[in-house]
Amino acid sequence: MTRSERDCLKSHIVQHYINVANKQKKITVNHFLQEKVPRRTIYYIIKRYDESGAIVGKPRFGRPKKLTTGQLTRLKCLVNNKTGKSLRRLSSKFKVSYKTISHQLKAMGIYYHKNKRAPRYSDKELEEILTRARHLYRLLTKNDFELIMDDEK
Structure with a gap:
């Protein structure tokens, strides 16, 4: 629940408490329990209103953000x-x-990725690439696939 939604709920509960229930907590609590609002939340909001007379909380302070x-x-x-x-x-x-x-x-939610260097191939690995590519080509040509060959590794 966002802060604006909480403030809206607080004002809704307090207005019901003042106007409809004539400052009777039990009527207000029963009404908002049917709307699936927790009992403790309702009592807390009413208690804060009775003590301070304010519906919404005071603005909060803290360290300002470094980036705008x-x-x-x-x-x-x-x-x-x-x-x-x-x-x-x-x-x-x-x-x-x-x-x-x-x-x-x-x-x-942006994930940072560093550039990674491509591994260097040894002579033995370069030979294996050719034999494996030949094997893969033979395997795929048996099943009527269209294969586009490129000269890159």
């Missing part, structure tokens, strides 16, 4: 579906640590 939303969208465009982007180069571009970039990418 505009920077996050720019980061997403730079990295999404691309391999080989250096986190350290990205971090210098956004003037934050590379760990911050890594955490933000993880939060956005």
Whole structure:
């Protein structure tokens, strides 16, 4: 449940408590139990309203985000579906640590992949590639497959 949904539920419960139930907790609780709202939640919201008189909570404070939303969208465009982007180069571009970039990418669901070098083949492995390709070709031509040969390894 998002914060706006919680605030909407709180205001709905408090308005029912004031207007319909004439500040009787039992009537309000029974009504919202039928709507599948937990009993403890209903009592907690009513108790907070009676004590403070406020429906929604006060704004919360905390450490500000290092990257703004505009920077996050720019980061997403730079990295999404691309391999080989250096986190350290990205971090210098956004003037934050590379760990911050890594955490933000993880939060956005983008998985970073480093470029990997292709393995070097020995002479024996190169010979095996040719024999295996020949074997595969013979196997596939028996079953009326169309095969397109390429000269790459």
